[in-house]
Amino acid sequence: MSVENAPVVDVDEAAIPVEKKMYYRFESNDKKEFRVSELAIQQSETLNRLVEAMGYTSEDVENKPAIAIENIDGKTLKLVFQWCEHHKGEAIPVDDGSVPKIVEIPEFDAKLMDIDNGLLFKLIWAADYLNIVQLLNVSCKKVANMAQGKTPAQLRRVYLLPSDEEDEAAKRAAQEAQDPRAREVEEEFEERKRQGGNSFF
Amino acid sequence: MTETSHNNSIATMENMPPEILDNILGNLKPIEKLICKKVCRKFYGSVNRLNPGFLTIEVYTRAIRYYGLQMISYRNRGNNCLVRYAGKTKSFENSNYLDVMVTDLFSVLKNQRLDLKVLSFSCDNSVFAKIHELAVRNGLTNIRAEHLSIMTNPINPALTTIFNIFNHSSLQFSYIEADIENTNLQLLARRYREIFELVPKYVKVDLCVPWFRTFPAGSFSKFRRIELNFTSFAQPEFLNYREIGNIIQILLTSDVLDSCVLSAEYKKDDVIKVLTDEIKLQGNENVFVLRIADKNESYSVELLEKEIKITRTGV
Numbered sequence: 001m002s003v004e005n006a007p008v009v010d011v012d013e014a015a016i017p018v019e020k021k022m023y024y025r026f027e028s029n030d031k032k033e034f035r036v037s038e039l040a041i042q043q044s045e046t047l048n049r050l051v052e053a054m055g056y057t058s059e060d061v062e063n064k065p066a067i068a069i070e071n072i073d074g075k076t077l078k079l080v081f082q083w084c085e086h087h088k089g090e091a092i093p094v095d096d097g098s099v100p101k102i103v104e105i106p107e108f109d110a111k112l113m114d115i116d117n118g119l120l121f122k123l124i125w126a127a128d129y130l131n132i133v134q135l136l137n138v139s140c141k142k143v144a145n146m147a148q149g150k151t152p153a154q155l156r157r158v159y160l161l162p163s164d165e166e167d168e169a170a171k172r173a174a175q176e177a178q179d180p181r182a183r184e185v186e187e188e189f190e191e192r193k194r195q196g197g198n199s200f201f
Numbered sequence: 202m203t204e205t206s207h208n209n210s211i212a213t214m215e216n217m218p219p220e221i222l223d224n225i226l227g228n229l230k231p232i233e234k235l236i237c238k239k240v241c242r243k244f245y246g247s248v249n250r251l252n253p254g255f256l257t258i259e260v261y262t263r264a265i266r267y268y269g270l271q272m273i274s275y276r277n278r279g280n281n282c283l284v285r286y287a288g289k290t291k292s293f294e295n296s297n298y299l300d301v302m303v304t305d306l307f308s309v310l311k312n313q314r315l316d317l318k319v320l321s322f323s324c325d326n327s328v329f330a331k332i333h334e335l336a337v338r339n340g341l342t343n344i345r346a347e348h349l350s351i352m353t354n355p356i357n358p359a360l361t362t363i364f365n366i367f368n369h370s371s372l373q374f375s376y377i378e379a380d381i382e383n384t385n386l387q388l389l390a391r392r393y394r395e396i397f398e399l400v401p402k403y404v405k406v407d408l409c410v411p412w413f414r415t416f417p418a419g420s421f422s423k424f425r426r427i428e429l430n431f432t433s434f435a436q437p438e439f440l441n442y443r444e445i446g447n448i449i450q451i452l453l454t455s456d457v458l459d460s461c462v463l464s465a466e467y468k469k470d471d472v473i474k475v476l477t478d479e480i481k482l483q484g485n486e487n488v489f490v491l492r493i494a495d496k497n498e499s500y501s502v503e504l505l506e507k508e509i510k511i512t513r514t515g516v
Contacts, residue, residue, distance in 0.1 A: 103228060121212035128221055136224065143214075144228035152239040159214035161241050188245070199304040200273060200284045200291065201235030 022058050024051055025066035026081075032074025033066050040084035043092065045131035071129055076122040083112055083135050092133050103141040113142050117160070215243070222247045231255060232270050232286070238308065252314035258306070258346075262324040263298065265306055275302040303331040310344050320346035320367065322353065323377070329359035336366050343368050354378040355392040356385070364399035371405040386415055393417040400424075402457065413444045422455040431465035440467045445509075446475040452511060453493060453500060463509040472504055490514070 023035040026047075041047045050067065054060075069077060086108050095101055105113075113120060120139065127136035146158050155161070162169075217225070226237055226247050231254045237244045257268040264274040274285045275298035282296040293301055309315065322328070335341070342365065349369040353360065354377060374396075378384060393410070397420035400406065407428040410416045421427060429448070431440060440448075445467060452461050469487075476489060489502045503510040 101227065118212060121214065121217065124217070124221055124225075125212050128218070136221075140221065140224040141228045143225045147226075147229055147233055147237065150236075152236060155237065155240045155244075159240075161215055161244075188249075199239075199293075199301050199308065200275075200286070201232075201238055201305055201308060 022056075022061060024056070024061050026077065027066035027068045028072055028074040028077040029068075029070050030073050032077065034077060034081050036081050037085065037088060040081065040088040043084040043087055043090070043132050043135070044080075045092075045133075047130055069130075072126045073122070075119065076126045079112060079115070079119075079123055080126050080130065080132065080135065083109065084132065086112075087134065090134070093137065095133070101137070103137045105138050105141055109135075109138045110142075113139060217243075219243075219247060219250075223250055227251050230269075231267065235305075235309070249312055250314065251312075252316060253309055253312050255309065255315065255317065257319040257321070258309070258317065259321045260306060260324055260328060262328055263302075265302060267309065273305070275299075299327060299331045303328065303335055306332075307335055307339070307341065311341065315345075317346045319348045319350060320369075321350040322363065323350075324353060326353075326357035326359055329353070329357055329362060332366070333359040333362035336362060341366055345369075347371065348373070351375070352377045355396055356388060360392075361396060361399060364396060369404060371407070372400060373407040373409075375409040376411045381411070384412075386412055390415040390417065394420055397421065413440060416448070418448060418451045422451055423457065424455075425457050425459045427452070427458070427461045429461070429463050429465075431463070440465045440471075442468075442471040442474060445471050449475055449509075449511070453491065454496075456496075458511070459513045461511040463511075464507060465509075466507060467509065469504050472502075472509060476502065 022038045024038065024041060024047075026034050026036060028034070038051075041051055054067075056064065072080070113123065115123070120142065124136065124139045124143065126132075127139055147155055150158060214222075222243065226234060226244065229237065234248050234251060234253060238248045239245075253267075255268040255270075257266075259266040263276055264272050266272045271287050276283050276285075277298045278292075280295050282293040282298045282301045284291045284293065284298075284301060310317075344366055345368045347369065348371045349363070349367055350373040351360070351363065352375045355374075389412070393415055394417040397406075397417050402423040402425070404424065405426040405428075406421070406424050407430070408416075409430040409432060411432060413431060416429070416431075421429075448463065449472070452458050473489075476491060487504045489504070491500045491502055492498075493500070499514045501510075501512050501514050503512075
């Protein structure tokens with residue numbers, strides 16, 4: 001896709017500083033290209049480090065190939081950059097575990113995440129991969145909200161988790177993988193099923 | 202960021218990396234987290250990595266209250282166990298309520314991230330016996346609860362399990378028994394001795410004993426901080442001269458005692474007489490200084506209404 005035809009993320013003009021801004025170009029794994037402001041990029045620790053390391057000038061960003069993001073498709077990346085543009089300049093939360101994390105989902109984010117579960121999970125992965133802390137927090141919160149008031153059986157349906165039979169197959173696969181921690185969890189889970197299959201939680 | 206590569210994978214909850222799953226489930230309320238343990242192995246593992254968020258847990262004979270949650274009550278109906286929480290009742294077929302209740306309790310207590318401040322038991326021997334059974338079966342030990350509060354009859358044989366499982370820095374132990382008339386005081390005294398042999402010396406002990414003759418005075422010389430409450434079930438109500446003398450002597454000959462508070466009905470003159478008889482006393486009104494030459498130590502003894510405070514003051 002050429003630069004001219006690249007989708008441009010909506011930008012809040014009023015929030016644009018007076019000085020000349022630099023827009024970086026990124027390309028998704030399905031060859032969709034995006035122009036993203038320098039300030040918005042700062043929301044992503046991964047991308048921010050990347051562009052700092054590249055040291056592009058304003059000419060470079062126009063003339064050099066778009067920066068490829070191999071693991072994320074265009075549909076997801078569009079959401080990511082819309083979020084970054086909307087929240088550019090905002091402080092990035094630090095979670096050191098010292099205080100309980102309380103996450104509120106702003107109206108803009110709620111509308112942005114009004115999407116199917118598959119895309120929402122991709123958004124979470126993308127936020128994690130690009131290390132966008134607050135986007136990861138709000139998207140995880142959105143998924144957590146789906147669990148409210150549900151029974152374990154309902155949760156399996158909501159999250160499309162495997163049935164007991166399919167879970168057995170996963171258990172065998174985990175054992176074959178010989179991961180000690182996975183085996184430990186398996187054993188604990190099985191033990192609980194044996195003695196406390198009938199437990200409230 | 203997780204190490205897991207997302208490349209070429211379909212994003213689902215099933216293949217969500219553990220760190221992200223922890224972030225998701227970490228948003229849930231405590232009861233929702235607990236319910237999530239039954240969803241699948243992955244959720245079970247994730248919830249066990251998260252702090253359940255309970256600072257206090259109160260265990261009763263047929264119920265448990267976790268900090269921040271409503272009471273969860275358990276009972277049997279026929280062969281089934283009924284669990285009631287937040288106005289809803291759930292039935293578990295072919296289950297005994299004690300199995301379900303104590304399994305639930307351990308599923309929380311086993312969590313390594315649990316930061317429990319108070320664990321309180323106000324229950325009968327059936328609960329302690331079930332705790333003993335499950336703890337032995339699962340090899341449970343060294344579960345941390347900063348403050349342990351136990352209200353029961355010490356004669357309960359399975360009670361000692363509690364002191365083997367839980368690692369605590371303060372202990373409140375109160376005697377409760379409906380039928381006090383038929384209490385075997387000799388057995389009770391022996392049980393107190395057995396129990397306090399199991400309590401580590403660094404624990405701050407608050408003991409409420411109903412009969413002075415059951416008080417395991419010899420077991421108490423190892424503790425640094427003690428609170429003793431005598432709520433006498435026997436007549437007379439007052440600690441007599443000999444009883445006070447016995448306690449004070451033991452405590453003052455301890456090499457480690459820093460402070461002791463005795464809460465009891467007593468007569469001030471009895472205490473002064475004991476102190477004067479035994480040790481050189483420099484007294485003024487209600488505060489006395491005891492100098493014990495043998496130990497090269499001094500203690501202050503405050504005689505308050507229904508309370509005697511003994512504090513080590515140094516050389």
